[in-house]
Structures are given as structure tokens and as C-alpha cells.
Amino acid sequence: MQLRAHKQHQCTAHAALHAARQPAALRRLPPQPLPSQRRHCLGGTACPSRRNPQQDQQQQQRGAQAPAALPEALALIEASPGRDVAAALLAAGGSLLLVKFFDTLERMGWIDKKLSRKLVHTLAGPGFLACWPLFGAAPYSRFIAATVPALNMLRLLLVGSGVVKDERTVAAMSRSGDRRELLRGPLYYVAVLIAITTIYWRTSPVGLIIASLMCGGDGLADIVGRRLGGGNPLPWNREKSWAGSAAMFGGGLAASLSLIWLFSGLGYFEAGMPAMGLTVAAISLAATLVESLPVNQTVDDNLSVPGVAAFLGILFLQVAVEVL
Numbered sequence: 001m002q003l004r005a006h007k008q009h010q011c012t013a014h015a016a017l018h019a020a021r022q023p024a025a026l027r028r029l030p031p032q033p034l035p036s037q038r039r040h041c042l043g044g045t046a047c048p049s050r051r052n053p054q055q056d057q058q059q060q061q062r063g064a065q066a067p068a069a070l071p072e073a074l075a076l077i078e079a080s081p082g083r084d085v086a087a088a089l090l091a092a093g094g095s096l097l098l099v100k101f102f103d104t105l106e107r108m109g110w111i112d113k114k115l116s117r118k119l120v121h122t123l124a125g126p127g128f129l130a131c132w133p134l135f136g137a138a139p140y141s142r143f144i145a146a147t148v149p150a151l152n153m154l155r156l157l158l159v160g161s162g163v164v165k166d167e168r169t170v171a172a173m174s175r176s177g178d179r180r181e182l183l184r185g186p187l188y189y190v191a192v193l194i195a196i197t198t199i200y201w202r203t204s205p206v207g208l209i210i211a212s213l214m215c216g217g218d219g220l221a222d223i224v225g226r227r228l229g230g231g232n233p234l235p236w237n238r239e240k241s242w243a244g245s246a247a248m249f250g251g252g253l254a255a256s257l258s259l260i261w262l263f264s265g266l267g268y269f270e271a272g273m274p275a276m277g278l279t280v281a282a283i284s285l286a287a288t289l290v291e292s293l294p295v296n297q298t299v300d301d302n303l304s305v306p307g308v309a310a311f312l313g314i315l316f317l318q319v320a321v322e323v324l
């Protein structure tokens, strides 16, 4: 999987030299046009691309007829608070629908309570990150995006503390039906999402890796482990299994690489393969080992897994790359 810089306009000698000094897994890109400028480039003027000259010539001809106002309109949309608010409302609505959907399946008897809760755990985080490209490129966009997990945190605090009565939310988010459970695992979960949204946003794969391992990895470990882990317990923790840990590693790695592929394909950063793949695999393995330890009664998985992923992600990958 070759992930290379996406539609670079010009890689100056300085930028190339600078980029060459970056870790192989992650390359800083020379200053790139904003996505809208790239669209501008595609819509209005010739710009280098991976397509053949004939396609570019056709594109230029089509582009020549595009209204001159299009690029400016795109640039306005690109950095408009309205776009960010619309994206946040969409993601917030999606989170309500996700919980409602699986809660309904559980109430209809199609899935059990544990599976319903774990499917929400597994899908909510990656689903939220998949919404990030909908937001604009303004400096404040990440903070508007963070309001989505923040509103969910407020909901958990109000329901978990008993200020607001919401039996369905308690049923959907807790193992035992005790509302106070919402103030632990689920609260840590949304706190991690707030942190990676405001600290890393789209500028680094570290936030993608943290969320993928906490959500996709840890969620699948439970789902697969409960079903296939009966005969293959881990020697150091008989409550967990090789099947569950394999699902944790595979699910976390696949989710991480999928999001990195998407975000680097959108041009937010460049992921140098195969170094990036090997780095993510090493981080996933370490997180899987931590998750398998018999300590989750003391340290919640929603803290230990993101913690080890963040530490190793910062250690092995540059935290910030040139924002496009």
C-alpha cells in the first residue's frame, strides 16, 4: 500500500531536504494548498496529478467552463463555522442514532445487552473520526468537532450522577444497569475522544491509532473473546483468551491503517509505508499485551489502552506534521 504525498504542487529542494530528514513512517509535507485550493486547482487550472495528460487536458477544458466563483465559494465553505456546526450536528445525531439502534435491537431480543454495549463501544469512536473530514480547515474546527464527545460527556455526567433520569441510556451504556457505571468506562471513552480531537485532530496518525485501539481493538476483543475464547485462555490471565487478544490486535491494526489510509489519502498528512504499517503493528501489539493483563479491575481498559497507544505513538511517530 503505497501512501505517498497527495497531489503535491511543488516540492521545493528545501522542503524535500527537510522531508527527507523526517522519520520514515511519517513525512512532513512541503506547504500544500488547502483542500479547497486543490479543488480549485482541479476545477480551474492545470495542476499535476497522477492521471494521464489526456485526463488532465479534459479536466482543464471542463474546468475552464466552471464558474469562476466556484473556487472562492469552496474556500469560503472550507473555513466556515457553518460547515463545522453542520458537521457537528450530523455527528451528534449519528451518535444518538447509533445508541438508539443497538438499544432497540437489544430490546427486540435480536442481540444481548453485552453485545449491544460493545458494538456501540466498537463503532462510535471510529464513526466519529470518519466524520472529521466533514469539518472545515479552520483552526477552530477541531474544537467545534470536540463538542460532540463533550456533549456526550455531559449526558453521561448528568445521567450517571442521577441528576437526569434516563433508564435507556443506563441500560445501553452499563454492564449491570447501575447508572454510576456511566461515570467510569463510558466517561473515560468520551474523555479520550475529546483529547485526541483537540490535541491531534487530522494532523497526526497518533490520534487515529489511539481511538482505533481503544474502540475497534478493545471492543472486538470482548465480542470475539466471549464467543471464541472458551478453550484458549491466556496463561497469564485466564479471564481472557488468545482469540480475544488476536481480535484486539487485528481489529485495532485494521482500524488504525484504514483511518490512516483515509486521512493520508485526503492529504492531511503523508504516511510512509511500510514503516508506518510496522510502527502501527508494534503499537497495536503493545496495547494488546496491556489489555490482556489482569488489571482491568484496577485500571479501566479505556485508560490503559489509550495510554500505552499515546505513549508509543508519541515515541515512534512525530506528533505533528505539516498541516495542509
Ligand SMILES: Nc1ccn([C@@H]2O[C@H](COP(=O)(O)OP(=O)(O)OP(=O)(O)O)[C@@H](O)[C@H]2O)c(=O)n1
Pocket (backbone or CB within 6 Å): 185, 221, 222, 223, 224, 225, 226, 229, 239, 240, 241, 242, 243, 244, 245, 248, 291, 292, 296, 301
Ligand atoms: N483479550 C480478551 C478480552 C476480553 N475477552 C472476553 O471478553 C470478556 C470481557 O472482557 P473485558 O475486557 O474484561 O470487558 P469488561 O472490562 O468487563 O467490559 P468493558 O470493556 O465493557 O468494561 C472477558 O471476560 C472475556 O470473556 C477475551 O476473551 N480476551
Ligand SMILES: C/C(=C\CO)CCC[C@H](C)CCC[C@H](C)CCCC(C)C
Pocket (backbone or CB within 6 Å): 090, 091, 092, 094, 095, 098, 117, 120, 121, 123, 124, 125, 127, 128, 131, 148, 149, 152, 156, 172, 173, 174, 185, 186, 189, 190, 193, 302
Ligand atoms: C459503552 C461505551 C464505552 C464503555 O467502554 C461507549 C460510549 C459511547 C459514547 C457515550 C458515545 C460516543 C459518541 C461519539 C462521540 C460520536 C459518534 C458519532 C458517530 C457518527 C457514530
